[in-house]
Structures are given as structure tokens and as C-alpha cells.
Amino acid sequence: MAVKLNLSKKNFSEWWDKIVFYADLIEERFPLKGAYVWKPYGFAALKLMLKIIEKLLDETGHKETYFPIFVPASLFAKEKEFLKGFGGEVLRVTKAGHHVLDEELIVRPTSETIMYPMFALWIRSWRDLPIKIYQIVPVFRWETKMTKAMFRVREIVRFKEAHTVHATAEEARAQTEEGLQIYSKFFTELKIPFLIIKTPIWETFPGAEYNYDFITVMPDGKVLELGSVINLGQKFAKVFDIKFKDVDGKEKYVWQTCYGISERSLGAALALHGDDKGLIFASKIAPVQVIIVPILKGGNSENEKILAKVKELKENLSKNFRVECDLSDASPGEKFYHWEAKGVPIRIEVGEKELKSKEYLVALRDSGRKEKVAEKDLSSKISTFLEEIDSNLYKNAEKFVKEAIHSFTNTKNAKEELKKKKGIVKLPWCGETDCGKQMEIEVDAGALGYNEKEHATGKCAKCGKPAKWYLMFGKTY
Amino acid sequence: MAVKLNLSKKNFSEWWDKIVFYADLIEERFPLKGAYVWKPYGFAALKLMLKIIEKLLDETGHKETYFPIFVPASLFAKEKEFLKGFGGEVLRVTKAGHHVLDEELIVRPTSETIMYPMFALWIRSWRDLPIKIYQIVPVFRWETKMTKAMFRVREIVRFKEAHTVHATAEEARAQTEEGLQIYSKFFTELKIPFLIIKTPIWETFPGAEYNYDFITVMPDGKVLELGSVINLGQKFAKVFDIKFKDVDGKEKYVWQTCYGISERSLGAALALHGDDKGLIFASKIAPVQVIIVPILKGGNSENEKILAKVKELKENLSKNFRVECDLSDASPGEKFYHWEAKGVPIRIEVGEKELKSKEYLVALRDSGRKEKVAEKDLSSKISTFLEEIDSNLYKNAEKFVKEAIHSFTNTKNAKEELKKKKGIVKLPWCGETDCGKQMEIEVDAGALGYNEKEHATGKCAKCGKPAKWYLMFGKTY
Known part of the structure; x- marks a missing residue:
């Protein structure tokens, strides 16, 4: 805990590598380039992020599913244009044990060619439409460029891909709009400023009619693609023969859309919000929203009472917030440094003085502002502080992105x-x-x-x- | 919906194949043997099951993590005895695009050899212990025997593996006990009767000191392994050099345990509880606990009022239960048949008579028992009925398993x-x-x-x- 990081966000790449590691988000030393281990603190943040998108999708009638990770090469190759789009980056399983497989298996880079042959089996009439599903799964792209935790990886561990099927072009267009709205809400909850852009035709997703990207700008000035919303038209429908009998009795090809995001979204929030002290978590994705630190003095007779109060506060506040207390034997200064680096938005200090006055010092991670808060007001004040921090994080990030255009x-x-x-x-x-x-x-x-x-x-x-x-x-x- | 299934649980294998497909749990027609698509209804049940085990693990201080799916072959091969245990069944990635990889990648059959080298990096002193983590991930075994949905698959889509590290042999033994308790609670919630058996030494998990299995008996008399709890001793610690400095200042090897379950648990519950009409879901894993069916008559002026009441009941009951109503244009008889096959534990019928008396006919899926319940009592009665069904499901399954020994x-x-x-x-x-x-x-x-x-x-x-x-x-x- 006594390690000093000497962080400077001006050198973003170094800042990122140091902080994701120090803050226990992920482990970079896994012996395979571009593959990372998610540690409990990082994975907790990722789960909170997924909860937000799951809720948004569930509320709009999307249902969760799961499709296999391996697909016979022949099936994957059915959409030739699509295959070409991923060709160099797809991993291929050729052996089981030391036995060579009759047919190579593709490890999914995304699931269009895996899902859509199933749609052809499921859809018979207009009554079966629309289909609105999603899955949250690992996908794989064998990146040969510089890999970077969360931003450019070989294993995307939580790819969230939604796929929809419709009876008319108009419905597919409307669904694309819904996708844009869902993601707009999502990034707003994460306090990430974004631009929605239409991809020029020569850069469009393989197999798509047109697609939109959500983009933002990273601290090093590079542009980050956060996610995309794609109108697939009837291209896949024709390749995989996905037809339905319409109300007019005629057989028609379906219209499709898909949209996806990944843990990049978490990376973007953390990259935009952090500072030279380390991370700053927006409230919705903070694994710990409040850290309580006891201020003890050697041989102080009040120490036990302070610790009891810390535990009591933790229990009470846990009803409304994600709260931890730091009871390790590090010094208060070391603890402050550590939890600031880990990005916990709110810190409460409890010492002898606070015990007597029943007023606690509350520090806000982003501005460093400190305020004394009476015990009875703690819960409502923390809500206000979290909103204040969220609002500041967004404002600062928005200013930064605007000035980068x-x-x-x-x-x-x-x-x-x-x-x-x-x-x-x-x-x-x-x-x-x-x-x-x-x-x-x-x-x-x-x-x-x-x-x-x-x-x-x-x-x-x-x-x-x-x-x-x-x-x-x-x-x- | 008008399909008749002619189910007979006496022919369990056929019963299973028919019902998982009809009830929309999974899609068996994916063009890769042993790989299945989870449809929304089935995936919802799987998620409910996972929620139970996640809660039990979180409560006992386990933290969720994520480890990569691919591991360089050399790392996997470090524990030779372990490798031999999976050797013939591990999938190997040898190519990216058409480029041959410098080193083959193993697709994880389970994560010991992936996690434990990381433990060696993370653990320095006794202060870092114990570690108690878990992950919920797909794992892969290239089964060559008969595959069967949920029971014998090539892609286990939701393998839940916990791994713990301790300072002493005694702690590892105690952890094994905790693992047994967690799983005992888990299977009890699923209403699955089980036996805990110690595996004979010549059948022990590769790399283990000893292990326990949870087993039960399937309707066809075959024995199903539900999960295992393993004391790994120091075998992996010595291979991967996982040491710590103890309180006495000495360097020591750690002691480890691991325990895992999969979607087999869901399969077991469904296989044990179903009958000739189809599935019966125990309440905790039922994606739909209550189905409300309107009983309409052609040209009846009350029809609209009935439909309004159905929606009102759904909204009210949804506060406490997972509720759906069937507003399709199938006949009431077809609807009864359909939702019975899908295993929904409680059905409420709302017709003209019910509308007037404000008493609704409630049918229990397991016994077929019907009872009139006043609107004001519906919620509390449903709770009682669900408990009754759960208790019956367990009793019948327990009787069956006892008689099979x-x-x-x-x-x-x-x-x-x-x-x-x-x-x-x-x-x-x-x-x-x-x-x-x-x-x-x-x-x-x-x-x-x-x-x-x-x-x-x-x-x-x-x-x-x-x-x-x-x-x-x-x-x-």
C-alpha cells in the first residue's frame, strides 16, 4: 500500500497501464498477449455496468439467450463478404487432443453467422416476429496491433450483442432508432460524452446496409469507438434464407438489425474521469461508493469506540450504498492515497473529534472538497454528493471532448x-x-x-x- | 401450439429430447454435435439458478473474477498428470486466419492451470490469504460419447468454478466442508435429492488429494454427477510454485481447494420433477411462476372486462411473482396444455363466472389440484401453493432416488x-x-x-x- 505511483494523466498510456494494475481492476501479466484476468474489484465494476445495459434491454422487450462459441467453418464462410471482414483475425480450432478435426471450428468474432441459421429455423410466419434477443458473451479477435487492457484486446470478455428480426424495412429502421436510444441512455448513465456518427459506406460493417457508431475521445487524443448500431437490411436474410409468411400470405425475406458494446465502455468511463491521483468512478459503476476510514491514535482509549462506530456506519449506510471500511493497519494517509487511486467517490473519516460531535468529515474524490456532515444527514448528503460528482465528471469530460473537435x-x-x-x-x-x-x-x-x-x-x-x-x-x- | 407431444417419462431419453425442445429451453438443431442454443425461456431458468449459487457464494465471502479462455499449451502442460486427465478432450487452436500460431492454445476444460500461475504472482505473505474466488464461464470438453442437452455437452455454457487458497491444510479441509455446505443448500433450493460421496482414490480428479461428488439418479436409472468439491492439497502449489511468507517468517507452499457445478444442475431438477405432461419447475427456478389464462367465449360482451381483469391481476401479482398472461388466440384447452408442458407451477383461470364472484380458479401443475381463491387472498395463497408444489417435488424425487438404491x-x-x-x-x-x-x-x-x-x-x-x-x-x- 505504501507504493507511490507518480501518476500523470498527460502520459495517458502509462497512466492507464499503471492504474488498472494498481487499482486491482485487471491483471496484465497473464502469459498471452491481449488476454487479461479480471480481478474482483474490476469485475464488480464490469458487472455493475452490465446491469445497466441489461435493464435497458429488458425494459425494451429484449430477451437474453446464449449461442455456442464455436461454429463449423463452412457455416461461418456462408457469408463471404462477412468472413472477409474478420478473416485474418478469427481463431481456428483444428484439433481435439492430438486428433485432427474433420472440420475446422471458428471461434466467434461476433455471432451473426451463428445465430441467423437458427432464425431461419425459428421463423415461419409474421406471428413469430419481431425477434429481439441479446447475449453477453466472450468474443475473440486475434489482434496483431498493440493490445491494451479493455481498449484493444484479443478476448472481449463481455461482448453484449443484440440481434433483432422484423417483417418490414420500416420496423428495422425504427429498431435501429431504439438501439441508438438505448445506448445513448447507457453512456449517459456512465457519464461518457459521445457523438453518434454514421459510418461512411466504404467503412460499413460487413453485411450491413448502414451503421452508426458511438465515439468519444480519449485523454491521449485518440478516438474510441464505443459501440455500433447496425441496420443489416436483408443481406443476411438472403444468405441464410430467413423467410416468413406475411399476413398477405406471401413469403418474404426478413429485415434485421444488430448492435453491440463491450467492456470498452467501462474503459472509456475510467479513462475520461480519472486524474493524476488515479481513478474516479461514476456512482453507478463504483464497486465501492463510500469508504470509511477510522483515524486512530496509538494507545488512544477511544480507538475501540471509533472502530465500533465505523462498523455501525458501514452497516447503516450499506442499506443505500456500496460501502467498505478500511480496518487494515496502514496509516490514515496511506489509506487515503490507496482509496483515492482506486477511485472511490466518497470518503468518510471517523476520529476522536468526530465521535464526540457526531459530525463526520466527508471528502469528495473528484474535487477534494471536504464537508462536515451530521450523522443523521449522512445518507441524504451522500446521495447529493454522488450526484454532484457524477455531474462534474460528465461536465469535465464533455468539455474535454468538445475541445478535441x-x-x-x-x-x-x-x-x-x-x-x-x-x-x-x-x-x-x-x-x-x-x-x-x-x-x-x-x-x-x-x-x-x-x-x-x-x-x-x-x-x-x-x-x-x-x-x-x-x-x-x-x-x- | 396445437402439437400433441405424446410424452411418456418411462422413455426418459425421448421424453427429455422432446420436452427441452418443445418447451423452448434449448435448440438442439445447431449444426455442431454437443453444442446447443439456449432460448430465452431456458436461459431465464439458467439465470435464476445462477442467482441462487451466486448469492450463496457471495454470502460466504467468495468474489467473482474472470480468467481468459485460452491458455498457451506450454502452461497447460505444466501439470502433466492434470493434462493427461483431459488430454483427449481438449480443443486446440492452431491458427489465426490462415496463419499458423507459434504456440497452440488450449481451450479451457477448467481453469486450474490458468488461475494458479496468477496466484503465484498475487500471493506474497500470509496477509494475502485466504483467496476465495469464483467465475461463471463456458468451458469445453470434446465429448465423443453420446451427447445430450445439459447432461453431456461439448460446451458447458455456465460452468461455475470456485477456487480457494489457504495457509494451512486445516483451513483447506474446513473450506472443503464449506463447499459441501454451499452445494447442499443449493441443491436443496432446487429440490434435488442428492448423495455426497467420496470418490475412490483411483477415480480422483487429476491433481487432487481427495474429492467429493454430489450425485443423484435420473429417471432412466443412470447416475448423474451434479458437482464436485475437491481438496487439492499442495499438488498444484508445488507445480506452479505458489508460496507465501507465513507469520513465523518461513516460506511455505499454499493449500488449495476448488469446486464446480454446471447447467447439469438445472437439467437434473427438470428431469426429476417433470411428468408425462411435460416439465414442472420448482418455484425458485421457474421463469414463469404464474400463468393467467382468460376464458373467453365468442361474442361475449364480458370479454373485454375479462381481459382487463387478467391484465390487472398480472400487474398486481407481478410485485411478488414472475407472472405472464396468455392473450394469444389459441383455445383455453390449448393454452392449458402448452403451459403445463412448459412447467409453469401455477395457473389462474379468469372467465365470466370468476369475474362476477371475484373468485378465481387456481390450478397446481404438479397434482392438478384446483382451488377457488378470492382475489384478496390470491397473493398469499400462491405463496402457499408454491411451497406445497416445491415440497411435493422434493418428496417424490427423494422417494424415487431412495428406491433406486x-x-x-x-x-x-x-x-x-x-x-x-x-x-x-x-x-x-x-x-x-x-x-x-x-x-x-x-x-x-x-x-x-x-x-x-x-x-x-x-x-x-x-x-x-x-x-x-x-x-x-x-x-x-
């Missing part, structure tokens, strides 16, 4: 800006693929997409024709 | 009995390995184990020396 009218300036500070640069765009692709080359960065709802003024930065949208560029994880 | 004094009679009716046969045994193995040959069945607490009278069925225990035999899944 810059508008330009020509690609040269945009390129320079990106080189200097990263973040996101926006350029007016006519909407044509050729222009977009040319801009990617000139800006020297991938096109992220555009906000459909923000119509551009001025001329396309490439062809000079009237611009429709602002195309965004940035370096991604 | 037969004691003999010689192997010849035991063999005949097993051939005739399966179940479990017991023979007095001196405790020596030679005698046990000989008895296996003569009985023509594997030794399951013995109840340590039931001391035998009489002579060993093999050598004639005084018997210590009763060794049990049976055909297992």
Missing part, C-alpha cells in the same frame, strides 16, 4: 491539426465516396463518419461542390 | 440388479483399492464412491475382511 475547410490544415493534437477534425463534404476516400489520404487519417443531423454549410473540402455533412477524421484505437 | 452383499447379485433396473448398488468394502477395482469388474460398472459417514457392517464383498464403508456402483452419464 476542430473544424476546418481544407485538408492541409486538418492534417496539421491532427498531427499536433490528435482529436477529431471535421471537414465539409459533398457525400461522395470518391471525395471521402481522397480526403482520408490527404488528411492522413481514417474517416470516422458524419453526424446525419448536422447539415454542412459551404463547399466540399475536396471537390468544391455544395457540402452535405461534415466528415470527421481521427486516429482510432 | 439397493444394498447387496455379493457382486453377482449387485450386477444382476444393475442390469435389470440400473440405479445405485451398494456393497460392503474394506477400503482397499485392489478390492474396489476387482468389484468394478465383477459388478461391471464404475465405482462411484462411498458415504464417509455411513460405516459398514459385515464383510468386504471381495476379500471377506471387515468392511469399512459401502462402495457404490452405477452407470453414469
Whole structure:
């Protein structure tokens, strides 16, 4: 506990590697690149995050399912375009023991080709529609680039993928909207500012009609894709022959959507909210919301009473909050340092003075502000403090993301800006693929997409024709 | 819905295959032998089951974690005896895309060799002990025997494995006891009668000092292993060099235990409790505890009022129970048949008569008993009925399992009995390995184990020396 971290968020990459390890979120020393062990503290945060998304999905009529992790290679290869999208990154099982399998198995990178042949069996008539399901499962992509805990991994341990099937194109479009709303609520609960962008056609998810991405900006200026919502149209329906008999008696292909997020969302919240002291958890995902620290003095006759009070407070507050007390033999200063680094939003100090006055010193992790609170007011005050912290975390992150977005009218300036500070640069765009692709080359960065709802003024930065949208560029994880 | 199943539990295998499919628990048509798709109704039951075990583990200080699914072959091979135990059944990833991996990856059959090298990094002093963790994850065994949904599968989708580390042999022994207690409570909540047996030394889990199995008997007379609790001693500690500095300043190897269960537990509950009409869910794992069926008559002016009442009852009862109402256009008879097959414990019928009298016909799935219940008493009565059903399910299953156990004094009679009716046969045994193995040959069945607490009278069925225990035999899944 006496370790000093010397954290500086300015060097984000080092900050991240140090803090996820120190704070017991994950273990990075697992002997396989890109695979991480989730420790109890980190896994508790992940579970809290999943609870939020599960609730949002359950409330909107999605049902949880589970599909197998391995799929015969022939089945996976049925959608050739889709396969190509993952081809280099899919893991293949070829042996059981030392026996070579008759047919190789693909380890799912995502479950379209696993689920959709089953949909073809399940769906007969319009009465079977819509289907709205999800699963929370590990998926695998054999990343060869730099791996990074939560952000770029080979085993995504909790991929949440929703898949829906509909009778009409209109319903699928409406479902895409519902997906966008669900994720918007989700990221809002996590206090993550985000942009919803439409992916340019040449970067669209394999097998999709069109897709939206939720993106945000990380402390190092890199752009992070948080999740996507995809309208699959009828592409998979035609490959896997998913048809239904409609009310008019005619056989029709179904319309599909899918949307997914992962533990990246947790990573994004932690990366955006932390500071040079370490993590700061937003209240909904904090495994410990309140830490109670006894302030003991050697040989003090009041020590036992202080400890009894600490336990009493813990018991009382546990009815409304996730509370721990630190009864280790470290010094109060060491404890403060430790729990600040672990990102616990609220600290309560209980010493001799507090015991007498029945007023406790409450410290807020984000601002460092301290306030004396009477015992009877503790519970309601903590609620207020948590809201205050959440609100500050969001405001600061929102400010940061806004300031990382810059508008330009020509690609040269945009390129320079990106080189200097990263973040996101926006350029007016006519909407044509050729222009977009040319801009990617000139800006020297991938096109992220555009906000459909923000119509551009001025001329396309490439062809000079009237611009429709602002195309965004940035370096991604 | 109009399908007639013609179920007969006497032909258990066919009964099982038909009912898991009809009741929408799982999809058996996934194109990979031994892999199954969990549908929403089945997955909901599985989640309810997991909630019970999670609560029992959390209450006893176990913390949830997650360890990677793939492990480099060299690491897995470190415990050679252990590897041999799974050797033929482990899946091996050898390729990413079309690129051959430098080192093959093992797909975890269970996580000892994945977790324990990490323990070696985490544990320094006695202060770091005990460690009590668990994870709920898919594990894989490439079964080549007959596969069967939930009972014998290649992908166990929700393996719950707990692993603990201790400073002394005594603590590890005590932990084994705690494991036995946790699982005993768990199976009691599921209303599964069980035997706890100690595995004979020649059948012990690879790498274990000794282990206990929870077993029960299935309707076809086969014995089902429900879970095991294992004292690992210091075997893995020595292989993976897991040491700690004790209070006395000396370096010592740790002592370990592990215990696991899977979705087999759900399978066992369903197999034991069902009847010729289909499933019967015990209350704790019933995805739907109460189904409300409106009894409508063509052109009846009361129909709308009946439907309104059904929705009102559903809303009120949902505060305390998992409730659905069936508003489809099937006939009441079809609905009764359908929800009985799906195993919903309580059915409420609401027709014109009921609407007037405010007394509703409540039917109990297990006995078929019907009772009129006044609206104001519904909630409390349903609680009582669910307890009654649970109690009956357990009593009947207990009777069945008891009657499937037969004691003999010689192997010849035991063999005949097993051939005739399966179940479990017991023979007095001196405790020596030679005698046990000989008895296996003569009985023509594997030794399951013995109840340590039931001391035998009489002579060993093999050598004639005084018997210590009763060794049990049976055909297992």
C-alpha cells in the first residue's frame, strides 16, 4: 500500500497501464498477449455496468439467450463478404487432443453467422416476429496491433450483442432508432460524452446496409469507438434464407438489425474521469461508493469506540450504498492515497473529534472538497454528493471532448491539426465516396463518419461542390 | 401450439429430447454435435439458478473474477498428470486466419492451470490469504460419447468454478466442508435429492488429494454427477510454485481447494420433477411462476372486462411473482396444455363466472389440484401453493432416488440388479483399492464412491475382511 505511483494523466498510456494494475481492476501479466484476468474489484465494476445495459434491454422487450462459441467453418464462410471482414483475425480450432478435426471450428468474432441459421429455423410466419434477443458473451479477435487492457484486446470478455428480426424495412429502421436510444441512455448513465456518427459506406460493417457508431475521445487524443448500431437490411436474410409468411400470405425475406458494446465502455468511463491521483468512478459503476476510514491514535482509549462506530456506519449506510471500511493497519494517509487511486467517490473519516460531535468529515474524490456532515444527514448528503460528482465528471469530460473537435475547410490544415493534437477534425463534404476516400489520404487519417443531423454549410473540402455533412477524421484505437 | 407431444417419462431419453425442445429451453438443431442454443425461456431458468449459487457464494465471502479462455499449451502442460486427465478432450487452436500460431492454445476444460500461475504472482505473505474466488464461464470438453442437452455437452455454457487458497491444510479441509455446505443448500433450493460421496482414490480428479461428488439418479436409472468439491492439497502449489511468507517468517507452499457445478444442475431438477405432461419447475427456478389464462367465449360482451381483469391481476401479482398472461388466440384447452408442458407451477383461470364472484380458479401443475381463491387472498395463497408444489417435488424425487438404491452383499447379485433396473448398488468394502477395482469388474460398472459417514457392517464383498464403508456402483452419464 505504501507504493507511490507518480501518476500523470498527460502520459495517458502509462497512466492507464499503471492504474488498472494498481487499482486491482485487471491483471496484465497473464502469459498471452491481449488476454487479461479480471480481478474482483474490476469485475464488480464490469458487472455493475452490465446491469445497466441489461435493464435497458429488458425494459425494451429484449430477451437474453446464449449461442455456442464455436461454429463449423463452412457455416461461418456462408457469408463471404462477412468472413472477409474478420478473416485474418478469427481463431481456428483444428484439433481435439492430438486428433485432427474433420472440420475446422471458428471461434466467434461476433455471432451473426451463428445465430441467423437458427432464425431461419425459428421463423415461419409474421406471428413469430419481431425477434429481439441479446447475449453477453466472450468474443475473440486475434489482434496483431498493440493490445491494451479493455481498449484493444484479443478476448472481449463481455461482448453484449443484440440481434433483432422484423417483417418490414420500416420496423428495422425504427429498431435501429431504439438501439441508438438505448445506448445513448447507457453512456449517459456512465457519464461518457459521445457523438453518434454514421459510418461512411466504404467503412460499413460487413453485411450491413448502414451503421452508426458511438465515439468519444480519449485523454491521449485518440478516438474510441464505443459501440455500433447496425441496420443489416436483408443481406443476411438472403444468405441464410430467413423467410416468413406475411399476413398477405406471401413469403418474404426478413429485415434485421444488430448492435453491440463491450467492456470498452467501462474503459472509456475510467479513462475520461480519472486524474493524476488515479481513478474516479461514476456512482453507478463504483464497486465501492463510500469508504470509511477510522483515524486512530496509538494507545488512544477511544480507538475501540471509533472502530465500533465505523462498523455501525458501514452497516447503516450499506442499506443505500456500496460501502467498505478500511480496518487494515496502514496509516490514515496511506489509506487515503490507496482509496483515492482506486477511485472511490466518497470518503468518510471517523476520529476522536468526530465521535464526540457526531459530525463526520466527508471528502469528495473528484474535487477534494471536504464537508462536515451530521450523522443523521449522512445518507441524504451522500446521495447529493454522488450526484454532484457524477455531474462534474460528465461536465469535465464533455468539455474535454468538445475541445478535441476542430473544424476546418481544407485538408492541409486538418492534417496539421491532427498531427499536433490528435482529436477529431471535421471537414465539409459533398457525400461522395470518391471525395471521402481522397480526403482520408490527404488528411492522413481514417474517416470516422458524419453526424446525419448536422447539415454542412459551404463547399466540399475536396471537390468544391455544395457540402452535405461534415466528415470527421481521427486516429482510432 | 396445437402439437400433441405424446410424452411418456418411462422413455426418459425421448421424453427429455422432446420436452427441452418443445418447451423452448434449448435448440438442439445447431449444426455442431454437443453444442446447443439456449432460448430465452431456458436461459431465464439458467439465470435464476445462477442467482441462487451466486448469492450463496457471495454470502460466504467468495468474489467473482474472470480468467481468459485460452491458455498457451506450454502452461497447460505444466501439470502433466492434470493434462493427461483431459488430454483427449481438449480443443486446440492452431491458427489465426490462415496463419499458423507459434504456440497452440488450449481451450479451457477448467481453469486450474490458468488461475494458479496468477496466484503465484498475487500471493506474497500470509496477509494475502485466504483467496476465495469464483467465475461463471463456458468451458469445453470434446465429448465423443453420446451427447445430450445439459447432461453431456461439448460446451458447458455456465460452468461455475470456485477456487480457494489457504495457509494451512486445516483451513483447506474446513473450506472443503464449506463447499459441501454451499452445494447442499443449493441443491436443496432446487429440490434435488442428492448423495455426497467420496470418490475412490483411483477415480480422483487429476491433481487432487481427495474429492467429493454430489450425485443423484435420473429417471432412466443412470447416475448423474451434479458437482464436485475437491481438496487439492499442495499438488498444484508445488507445480506452479505458489508460496507465501507465513507469520513465523518461513516460506511455505499454499493449500488449495476448488469446486464446480454446471447447467447439469438445472437439467437434473427438470428431469426429476417433470411428468408425462411435460416439465414442472420448482418455484425458485421457474421463469414463469404464474400463468393467467382468460376464458373467453365468442361474442361475449364480458370479454373485454375479462381481459382487463387478467391484465390487472398480472400487474398486481407481478410485485411478488414472475407472472405472464396468455392473450394469444389459441383455445383455453390449448393454452392449458402448452403451459403445463412448459412447467409453469401455477395457473389462474379468469372467465365470466370468476369475474362476477371475484373468485378465481387456481390450478397446481404438479397434482392438478384446483382451488377457488378470492382475489384478496390470491397473493398469499400462491405463496402457499408454491411451497406445497416445491415440497411435493422434493418428496417424490427423494422417494424415487431412495428406491433406486439397493444394498447387496455379493457382486453377482449387485450386477444382476444393475442390469435389470440400473440405479445405485451398494456393497460392503474394506477400503482397499485392489478390492474396489476387482468389484468394478465383477459388478461391471464404475465405482462411484462411498458415504464417509455411513460405516459398514459385515464383510468386504471381495476379500471377506471387515468392511469399512459401502462402495457404490452405477452407470453414469
